[in-house]
Amino acid sequence: MTVERMPASLGGATSHGHLLELIRSADGLSRQQLLSTTGMSRATLYERLDTLTRRGYIYEAEPLGSTGGRPSRKIRFQDRGRVVLALTLGQTHGTVSITDTTGRQLRSETFALEISAPADSVLLPLVEEGRKLLEQGSDETLLGIGVSLPAPVEAGTGHVKHQTTIPGWSPDSVVRAVKATWDLPLVIENDARAAALGERASDAETVVYVKVGTGIGCGIVVEGSILRGAHGSAGDIGHIRMSADGPLCRCGRHGCLAAYSSGRALRDRLGHLGLTKIDDISAAAGTGDPEVLQALSDAADVLGRALAATVTTLNPDRLVLGGQIGGLPDFVEKVSSRVLTDVVERIAEGMVVEAGHPEDLAACHGLTTLVMRKIFAPDAVDQLFADEAESAAG
Amino acid sequence: MTVERMPASLGGATSHGHLLELIRSADGLSRQQLLSTTGMSRATLYERLDTLTRRGYIYEAEPLGSTGGRPSRKIRFQDRGRVVLALTLGQTHGTVSITDTTGRQLRSETFALEISAPADSVLLPLVEEGRKLLEQGSDETLLGIGVSLPAPVEAGTGHVKHQTTIPGWSPDSVVRAVKATWDLPLVIENDARAAALGERASDAETVVYVKVGTGIGCGIVVEGSILRGAHGSAGDIGHIRMSADGPLCRCGRHGCLAAYSSGRALRDRLGHLGLTKIDDISAAAGTGDPEVLQALSDAADVLGRALAATVTTLNPDRLVLGGQIGGLPDFVEKVSSRVLTDVVERIAEGMVVEAGHPEDLAACHGLTTLVMRKIFAPDAVDQLFADEAESAAG
DNA sequence: AAACTTTCGTCTAAGCATTAGACATAAGCC
DNA sequence: GGCTTATGTCTAATGCTTAGACGAAAGTTT
Numbered sequence: 001m002t003v004e005r006m007p008a009s010l011g012g013a014t015s016h017g018h019l020l021e022l023i024r025s026a027d028g029l030s031r032q033q034l035l036s037t038t039g040m041s042r043a044t045l046y047e048r049l050d051t052l053t054r055r056g057y058i059y060e061a062e063p064l065g066s067t068g069g070r071p072s073r074k075i076r077f078q079d080r081g082r083v084v085l086a087l088t089l090g091q092t093h094g095t096v097s098i099t100d101t102t103g104r105q106l107r108s109e110t111f112a113l114e115i116s117a118p119a120d121s122v123l124l125p126l127v128e129e130g131r132k133l134l135e136q137g138s139d140e141t142l143l144g145i146g147v148s149l150p151a152p153v154e155a156g157t158g159h160v161k162h163q164t165t166i167p168g169w170s171p172d173s174v175v176r177a178v179k180a181t182w183d184l185p186l187v188i189e190n191d192a193r194a195a196a197l198g199e200r201a202s203d204a205e206t207v208v209y210v211k212v213g214t215g216i217g218c219g220i221v222v223e224g225s226i227l228r229g230a231h232g233s234a235g236d237i238g239h240i241r242m243s244a245d246g247p248l249c250r251c252g253r254h255g256c257l258a259a260y261s262s263g264r265a266l267r268d269r270l271g272h273l274g275l276t277k278i279d280d281i282s283a284a285a286g287t288g289d290p291e292v293l294q295a296l297s298d299a300a301d302v303l304g305r306a307l308a309a310t311v312t313t314l315n316p317d318r319l320v321l322g323g324q325i326g327g328l329p330d331f332v333e334k335v336s337s338r339v340l341t342d343v344v345e346r347i348a349e350g351m352v353v354e355a356g357h358p359e360d361l362a363a364c365h366g367l368t369t370l371v372m373r374k375i376f377a378p379d380a381v382d383q384l385f386a387d388e389a390e391s392a393a394g
Numbered sequence: 395m396t397v398e399r400m401p402a403s404l405g406g407a408t409s410h411g412h413l414l415e416l417i418r419s420a421d422g423l424s425r426q427q428l429l430s431t432t433g434m435s436r437a438t439l440y441e442r443l444d445t446l447t448r449r450g451y452i453y454e455a456e457p458l459g460s461t462g463g464r465p466s467r468k469i470r471f472q473d474r475g476r477v478v479l480a481l482t483l484g485q486t487h488g489t490v491s492i493t494d495t496t497g498r499q500l501r502s503e504t505f506a507l508e509i510s511a512p513a514d515s516v517l518l519p520l521v522e523e524g525r526k527l528l529e530q531g532s533d534e535t536l537l538g539i540g541v542s543l544p545a546p547v548e549a550g551t552g553h554v555k556h557q558t559t560i561p562g563w564s565p566d567s568v569v570r571a572v573k574a575t576w577d578l579p580l581v582i583e584n585d586a587r588a589a590a591l592g593e594r595a596s597d598a599e600t601v602v603y604v605k606v607g608t609g610i611g612c613g614i615v616v617e618g619s620i621l622r623g624a625h626g627s628a629g630d631i632g633h634i635r636m637s638a639d640g641p642l643c644r645c646g647r648h649g650c651l652a653a654y655s656s657g658r659a660l661r662d663r664l665g666h667l668g669l670t671k672i673d674d675i676s677a678a679a680g681t682g683d684p685e686v687l688q689a690l691s692d693a694a695d696v697l698g699r700a701l702a703a704t705v706t707t708l709n710p711d712r713l714v715l716g717g718q719i720g721g722l723p724d725f726v727e728k729v730s731s732r733v734l735t736d737v738v739e740r741i742a743e744g745m746v747v748e749a750g751h752p753e754d755l756a757a758c759h760g761l762t763t764l765v766m767r768k769i770f771a772p773d774a775v776d777q778l779f780a781d782e783a784e785s786a787a788g
Numbered sequence: 789a790a791a792c793t794t795t796c797g798t799c800t801a802a803g804c805a806t807t808a809g810a811c812a813t814a815a816g817c818c
Numbered sequence: 819g820g821c822t823t824a825t826g827t828c829t830a831a832t833g834c835t836t837a838g839a840c841g842a843a844a845g846t847t848t
Contacts, residue, residue: 046826425796464796464845
């Protein structure tokens with residue numbers, strides 16, 4: 001006799017990992033609902049739920065309203081007291097955050113730092129602060145750690161690629177600094193990419209996140225996954241060439257987007273006003289200084305022209321701007337209008353151009369998403385259960 | 395007692411579908427090799443192979459060389475006599491091809507057509523020619539049909555999107571025209587996207603395919619899958635705006651890439667030489683007409699500038715040029731040099747810029763890939779087996 | 789030609805996960 | 819208290835998968 005099965009896509013959630021995934025995605029399902037959505041037998045499902053409960057993956061939450069008989073109880077993903085530590089490093093500041101499993105910040109501290117300093121001198125204070133922040137919580141369990149950097153990161157290993165922004169750091173400096181304190185799942189990602197992931201609303205969306213701070217970074221998320229390209233340089237839009245004879249860029253070429261629109265370029269242009277820091281510029285923009293506003297407008301216009309090409313190539317649902325410069329309302333407004341006029345209507349329509357969440361929050365959220373994915377990926381969970389069963393038997 | 399299992403990624407090929415996938419990807423594996431790679435038991439594997447053989451999915455091929463004992467026999471995916479029909483429609487020509495399961499053309503015929511004519515008057519002759527070509531083969535089984543169009547196509551349904559190039563076609567005109575003759579798996583795709591897929595070498599690569607014919611099309615393949623974007627307009631680079639006050643484009647705006655570099659733009663520029671067709675231009679380029687060469691060079695230069703932005707955004711492994719204009723050696727050369735100078739070295743290095751296979755072949759290959767994927771996707775095969783088992787039991 | 793080696797093909801008993809379904813209990817509603 | 823629905827546990831049956839045996843097949847080596 002053959003059993004009626006659900007289409008594999010929806011409910012063939014037979015394994016522990018997929019069942020957990022189902023519970024984690026739906027916020028609270030009753031046993032009854034799980035039985036019908038998965039199509040599993042009572043005995044099997046209960047065994048699975050039992051195991052997942054015993055191992056602390058799920059718990060039984062409040063009852064749902066009764067429909068006449070005994071009320072069912074929600075089964076929930078065990079997120080109570082589970083936290084992720086996110087270290088988001090920028091060029092000049094770093095934030096240490098404790099987040100819940102959905103990426104919401106619970107506690108955080110921001111510090112000044114100099115990213116070009118030796119790796120350990122930058123990282124160890126942050127790690128130490130992480131330890132302190134963790135101690136402030138009661139009954140919290142740390143699940144994993146995420147670190148974002150304003151530099152290219154190798155996809156699989158999390159190694160820092162040798163590059164101008166972080167000259168002295170060895171590839172595995174972050175891994176070592178963190179692993180020395182916590183032997184837990186660790187994810188390292190470029191800051192713009194982490195923020196892009198943190199800004200995405202649904203898994204179906206294509207999001208382009210552009211960070212304009214000291215430099216220009218960009219993260220592209222297509223259907224929930226980060227676009228990396230052949231050598232991990234996808235989204236390196238700061239070096240789109242806007243003209244053959246433009247200003248000199250740090251990369252040695254002329255006319256790069258970053259030489260027009262980055263915070264560094266603005267600082268150079270506005271240096272004579274005594275604005276020596278990027279934050280000075282955003283502050284001056286707030287006061288309405290006309291020269292500053294004009295400079296921002298020019299920068300935004302060039303960026304908008306470049307992004308028009310990027311947007312035309314990718315047809316995203318959303319274009320999100322962030323960073324100290326990128327997030328300024330006037331800047332967003334100007335970029336938006338330029339992009340929307342330069343992009344053909346078919347692509348522009350329905351696309352949202354907007355300022356992102358405060359940068360740390362976005363990156364923090366993205367990092368938590370990555371950490372959670374790494375730990376609770378169905379296959380990873382199944383593997384873990386299989387390994388434990390094996391070692392118990394062997 | 396617990397069984398040692400292979401890592402799920404590699405060999406956990408327990409189901410019929412995944413086993414078939416494994417056999418299909420490796421070209422000829424012995425039973426012995428299958429046993430060790432999958433980790434399945436002899437009995438189970440043999441049952442699976444038996445079923446797959448009985449249903450005509452696989453067959454036993456020639457023996458491998460002996461290593462001292464009885465030689466093993468290769469198990470092969472059943473591709474003998476299996477063909478796919480590919481209809482590749484351009485603006486002015488259409489090709490009907492019979493391909494083997496790897497996408498290699500076996501027989502083909504090319505016709506002149508006018509894409510702006512009513513759908514049925516374009517499609518029915520091609521379908522009829524397809525029937526004739528199929529009759530020429532002996533002992534061939536048609537697995538499915540692929541159709542590529544020089545117009546946007548809706549991803550899931552294969553419906554033609556209402557657009558300027560094909561004004562009179564109803565969304566489902568292609569589906570109806572084909573399904574009336576063959577009730578088989580059908581895939582409909584945009585021509586540049588099909589070609590992009592047809593050009594890809596490995597599933598790990600990111601490939602940007604740019605077709606310069608009458609218009610400019612572009613297909614982007616990331617890790618084997620086609621990038622579509624929010625409304626399916628990803629890769630619509632013909633309307634990247636190259637200047638605010640450039641020539642008028644058909645879309646009503648000024649300065650679009652297509653107004654500089656498309657075959658149509660070249661034809662307009664070279665009209666006074668009596669070159670009224672795109673093919674005339676490529677012919678004249680072959681004879682070395684200096685005015686034509688200069689026009690091509692200019693067009694290529696602008697395209698190269700636009701592609702530099704696209705390439706910087708995506709960091710592809712390969713940039714492939716195709717189409718009547720795009721495939722011209724001088725054109726490729728010029729685009730390549732412009733892209734490679736405009737793109738920052740980190741991205742340019744390792745990237746290959748090259749002319750694609752003749753356009754029909756690439757699109758044809760891509761279509762076959764899509765049809766084969768649709769039919770032999772592991773899940774689809776498993777579903778089929780499950781359904782049949784159920785109906786046999788019920 | 790005989791011995792050797794390796795694969796092939798089939799079969800069996802055992803193991804294990806999963807299932808259908810029974811049965812008792814719990815809990816809210818009328 | 820009766821009704822209804824969900825929960826919790828248990829059992830026999832089912833059926834897929836496995837380990838492993840066994841012999842035949844088909845080459846190589848001696």
